[in-house]
Amino acid sequence: MSNHPNAPLVPTAWATIGPFFPQTFFRDGDNDLTRLAPDAPQTAQGSPIWLTGRVLQEGGGPCVNAVLEAWQADAAGRFRHPRDPDWQKADPGFFGWGRAWTDAEGRFAFRSIIPGGYRDATGLRAPHINLAIIGSGIMGRLATCVFLPGFAEANAADPVLSSLPETLRPLLVARADGQGPDGAPRFSLDLPLRGDPAEETPFFED
Amino acid sequence: MQLPDRFDPLDPATQPVVPVPGYPNTIRRNPSRAPFRRSLTRTELTGPLDLSAKLRPGDDNLAELAPGRMAQGQLIHVGGRVLDEDGRPVAGAIVELWQANAGGRYFHPIDQRDAPLDPNFIGNGRTRSDDAGRYGFFTIKPGAYPVPDSGRWWRPPHIHISVLGPGCLMRLVTQMYFPGDPLNAIDRILNSVPDAGARARCIAHFVAPEAVMGDWQGFTHDLVLRGRHATPPL
Numbered sequence: 001m002s003n004h005p006n007a008p009l010v011p012t013a014w015a016t017i018g019p020f021f022p023q024t025f026f027r028d029g030d031n032d033l034t035r036l037a038p039d040a041p042q043t044a045q046g047s048p049i050w051l052t053g054r055v056l057q058e059g060g061g062p063c064v065n066a067v068l069e070a071w072q073a074d075a076a077g078r079f080r081h082p083r084d085p086d087w088q089k090a091d092p093g094f095f096g097w098g099r100a101w102t103d104a105e106g107r108f109a110f111r112s113i114i115p116g117g118y119r120d121a122t123g124l125r126a127p128h129i130n131l132a133i134i135g136s137g138i139m140g141r142l143a144t145c146v147f148l149p150g151f152a153e154a155n156a157a158d159p160v161l162s163s164l165p166e167t168l169r170p171l172l173v174a175r176a177d178g179q180g181p182d183g184a185p186r187f188s189l190d191l192p193l194r195g196d197p198a199e200e201t202p203f204f205e206d
Numbered sequence: 207m208q209l210p211d212r213f214d215p216l217d218p219a220t221q222p223v224v225p226v227p228g229y230p231n232t233i234r235r236n237p238s239r240a241p242f243r244r245s246l247t248r249t250e251l252t253g254p255l256d257l258s259a260k261l262r263p264g265d266d267n268l269a270e271l272a273p274g275r276m277a278q279g280q281l282i283h284v285g286g287r288v289l290d291e292d293g294r295p296v297a298g299a300i301v302e303l304w305q306a307n308a309g310g311r312y313f314h315p316i317d318q319r320d321a322p323l324d325p326n327f328i329g330n331g332r333t334r335s336d337d338a339g340r341y342g343f344f345t346i347k348p349g350a351y352p353v354p355d356s357g358r359w360w361r362p363p364h365i366h367i368s369v370l371g372p373g374c375l376m377r378l379v380t381q382m383y384f385p386g387d388p389l390n391a392i393d394r395i396l397n398s399v400p401d402a403g404a405r406a407r408c409i410a411h412f413v414a415p416e417a418v419m420g421d422w423q424g425f426t427h428d429l430v431l432r433g434r435h436a437t438p439p440l
Contacts, residue, residue, distance in 0.1 A: 021304070021368075022304045022313075022314060022328075022329070022330040023314070023315075024328065024330060025261075025302060025304075025330065025332070030260060030261075036259055036260075037259040037260060038260070040259075057231075057234040057235045058233065058234040058235070059234070061234075063235060065316060069374075069377075071249075071252070071253055071254070071374050072249075073249070079248060079249070079252035080252075080254075080255065081251075081252035081253060081254075081255055081372075081373065082209060083209075083248055083251045083252045083373070084248050084252055087252075095254065095259075095260065096254065097253065097254040097257070097260070098260075099260075099261075118248070120247050120248050121245075121247060122245050122247050125247075125248075125249065128249065130249055130250070130374060132374065132377065134368075134379050135231075135235060136231045136235075137224075137229060137230070137231025137232045137233075137234065137235040137236065138231075138235055138236065139222040139224055139226075139232065139236075139395075139398070139439055139440055140221065140222070140379065140439030141377060141379065141439070142237070142241075143241075143250075143374075145249075159245075160244050160245075163242065163244065164242060193234075193235045193236065193237060194233075194234060194235060194236060194237055194238055195238075197238065197239060200237055200238060200239060201237070202239070202242055203237055203239075203241045203242070204241050204242050204243070204244045205215070205241045205242065205243050205244065206216065206250075206375055
């Protein structure tokens with residue numbers, strides 16, 4: 001292979017197969033769960049936060065051009081969907097869903113609010129953000145659930161988090177990581193898709 | 207709006223087996239550990255009811271970039287229904303589609319193959335299923351392309367499709383194939399699905415020309431989001 005700077009890039013085998021999403025599918029604001037549309041105002045309810053991190057593949061390299069989709073309850077723990085018995089009381093200014101895509105370093109960012117906890121048939125749910133990861137090679141989606149620090153008691157009692165082996169639970173709790181560009185608190189969590197079993201992100205069946 | 211009320215576990219025979227030979231990302235990016243089972247409760251069963259404010263539909267003609275700027279290739283229409291576990295139509299689902307051009311190249315910075323780009327073809331679109339669950343796109347038939355460093359594996363002509371139904375469990379990312387293409391039988395991605403019936407559900411049906419209302423080839427392709435008849439995720 002030539003090292004000449006003008007030599008054409010040689011695609012690797014992964015480069016031209018699998019679903020790599022068109023970048024035109026992403027607009028500014030798609031990663032903001034607090035707005036009903038990218039040009040709508042942010043909801044007035046709840047404490048704004050950022051959720052950021054990196055998606056990593058085997059060996060710790062970045063998982064580039066992956067899609068992340070987030071879904072969470074509003075500040076009072078309600079979902080705007082008939083499967084939630086209180087759905088008509090859900091915050092009408094909060095969308096609760098967003099999409100982000102990873103950059104060359106595997107980084108993603110969502111803007112949201114701290115979700116509320118709630119009680120359902122399985123018990124008392126701690127505040128959490130559902131994440132699904134889609135990308136070349138994944139074939140379908142990888143579903144997981146991110147919890148926040150500062151809710152130690154609720155996290156310990158959460159029926160989903162506490163169903164995991166104890167050593168894996170910290171892998172789904174984001175860490176406080178300063179502030180986002182607008183001053184809102186930022187929480188970060190890296191998501192290694194494959195690797196050392198002690199570090200690999202726990203995923204859930206759909 | 208009628209919402210699906212049953213979400214049985216996915217049948218493993220309909221799910222692709224990874225890794226796929228010659229597709230390194232299926233090794234690097236799939237967990238070594240089986241996913242944990244959890245009860246499906248409110249948080250998994252809900253989801254955005256109407257994504258169209260955020261993922262705006264209305265982009266269902268990939269064949270004409272702008273008035274008079276027609277893409278190269280065979281003009282086709284791909285349409286069908288989005289269905290739930292029980293075969294009921296899913297209204298209001300967002301359907302996204304992307305594909306290579308007639309020469310088998312994607313308009314994407316990652317695709318640096320030496321096949322030509324078509325200045326009149328970007329190759330992605332987005333629409334929304336109607337009250338009967340129907341969706342449709344005008345586009346051109348994508349070209350096949352060889353997968354580099356894979357031992358003479360060619361991807362058959364295929365279209366990537368992403369569906370977002372009214373709930374996070376109604377999420378499908380798949381690929382649609384064309385009937386009768388000799389590359390289908392040896393496509394490693396299609397063949398990663400164990401069940402022959404499930405593989406067949408990834409292949410569109412040709413519409414007889416006399417049933418087509420215009421000068422394009424018609425294909426129908428239903429997208430089943432869950433259940434025994436689910437379209438496999440690819």
